[in-house]
Amino acid sequence: MPRLSAAARHTVRFTLNGRPVAGQAAPRTLLSDFLRHEIGATGTHVGCEHGVCGACTVDVDGMLTRACMTLAVQVEGATIRTVEGLAPAPDRLSVLQAAFRRHHALQCGFCTAGILMSLDVFLKAEPDPSEDAVRDLLSGHLCRCTGYTPIVRAALEAAAELRDAQGESAHA
Amino acid sequence: MKPAAFDYVRAESVDEALAVLREEGSDARILAGGMSFMAMLNMRLARPKVLVDIMRVAPLARMEEEKGALKIGAGVRQARLLAADGLDHAAPLLAKALPFTGHAQTRSRGTVCGSIAHADPSAELPLCLVTLKGHVHLKTAKTSRKVAADDFFTGMMATAKADDEMIEAVSFPTPKGEGTAFREIARRHGDFAIVACAALVSGTGIRLGVGGVADMPVARDFPLLDGSALDDALNALAWELDARDDVHASARYRRELVRRIGRATIEEARRCRA
CATH class of the missing domain: 3.30.43.10 (Uridine Diphospho-n-acetylenolpyruvylglucosamine Reductase, domain 2)
Incomplete structure (x- = not known):
């Protein structure tokens, strides 16, 4: 039974966007701070730090996760995806990201990383969601710029585009 | 922070x-x-x-039917329960209440037993446990005990759990043939309920649970009342719950919600049974 002392920092290893990473964390270090300060992956944003705003949402082993309400030491050995893992190449946006850009689904961008991760995980499970289902999912995020409507449009258009791509590859 | x-x-x-x-x-x-x-x-x-x-303790992630109840281990996440096959048939009240519990982004990690242990007076799962007359299975290094939901919740975020005890599982009874309904009012879907109501209607009576008003979820049994008799019973309950004013809502608004949402929830449970 491992007991990690409060007074020391401990090695935490996990897979981040397909690559193994490691760093040192005190038991109280939040996953959000660990990603940003120890790993240097600053795409994940930190807002309220009590699980309300959704800016820090990441994918841990397929589960949507508030990184601010998760300890770094809890994710030892996990597979984590963050916003940095969405784009297929440094100069190309993912289908969802491109739809966000087309629809002006972001202004300041503070909430965007978390919303993209929520939608990315959600659209895999529900490729053909209703607008209500998208709005229900977005209730777990706060965006103070857009009024959400462009985000909903972008999500529905990305879903349709992803379905088309899926259909084409199935018929190829 | x-x-x-x-x-x-x-x-x-x-x-x-x-x-x-x-x-x-x-x-x-x-x-x-x-x-x-x-x-x-x-x-x-x-x-x-x-x-x-405790999330790497595999036996705690068990979920099983046991003597007319659904027993849910301390490692079972809310999203897993919500996605369980046949939940709307086996435990319809839970199937109706869980979508109100937090957001998709918190149900994915949050556990059923964790919400019970937290004992927030406006939380949905404690309300369901009290309404269904469920039990909490507590364990220490030396002893085990099973506590009725009514005895488990003792006040605002306070429970009968001792410091050396942990919740090993909770049991939600799965009665057959009852109509069920769940409704709540919150500022945004997924936010903490201002008032939440859970109703069970059988052939002989009504049981209504109310969360968000008193320091802990409260459930009351009524005969199969109708019309103004039901309004009177709900009015008495609304005053009995000793609603408080806070930043979210006034006590008066909460009493009104108990009367109206309580009635709507009971009527929906009746239709569900019919």
Whole structure:
């Protein structure tokens, strides 16, 4: 039974966007701070730090996760995806990201990383969601710029585009 | 908004977790999904010296039908229960209430038992447990006991759980042939309920649970009332619950919601049974 002392920092290893990473964390270090300060992956944003705003949402082993309400030491050995893992190449946006850009689904961008991760995980499970289902999912995020409507449009258009791509590859 | 320092124990069995609780007493706390408790830690409303992570204890992730009840282990996440095959048939009240519990982004990690342990007066799962007359299975290193939901919740975020005890599982009874309904009013879907109502209607009576009003969820049994007799009973209940004013709603508004949402929930449960 491992007991990690409060007074020391401990090695935490996990897979981040397909690559193994490691760093040192005190038991109280939040996953959000660990990603940003120890790993240097600053795409994940930190807002309220009590699980309300959704800016820090990441994918841990397929589960949507508030990184601010998760300890770094809890994710030892996990597979984590963050916003940095969405784009297929440094100069190309993912289908969802491109739809966000087309629809002006972001202004300041503070909430965007978390919303993209929520939608990315959600659209895999529900490729053909209703607008209500998208709005229900977005209730777990706060965006103070857009009024959400462009985000909903972008999500529905990305879903349709992803379905088309899926259909084409199935018929190829 | 960062937790105070603590030791972190990654328990590999229930016995290991309980041994830490026995040694450390009130200085130790169980960490499961963390979707309520991590917020308490970040805001330093809780400052334990040791956190015992139980999410790698495989036997706690069990979910099973047992003697007319659904027994849910301490490691079962809310999203897993909500996605369980046939939940709307086996435990319709839970199937109706769970979509109101937090957001998709917190149900994915948060556990059923964690919400019961947190005992927020406006939370949906404690309300369902009280309404269904469920039980909490508590364990120490040496003893086990089963506590009725009504006896488990003792006040605002306060429970009958002793410092050296952990919740091993909770049991939600799965009565057959009852109409069920769940409704709540919140500022946004997924926010804490201002008032939440859960109703069960059988051939002989009505049971209505109300959350968000008193310091803990409360359920009352009524005969099969109708019309103004039902209004009178709900009015009496609304006053009895001793609603409070806070930043979210006035006591008067809460009483009105108990009368109206209570009635709507009961009527929906009746239609559901018919």
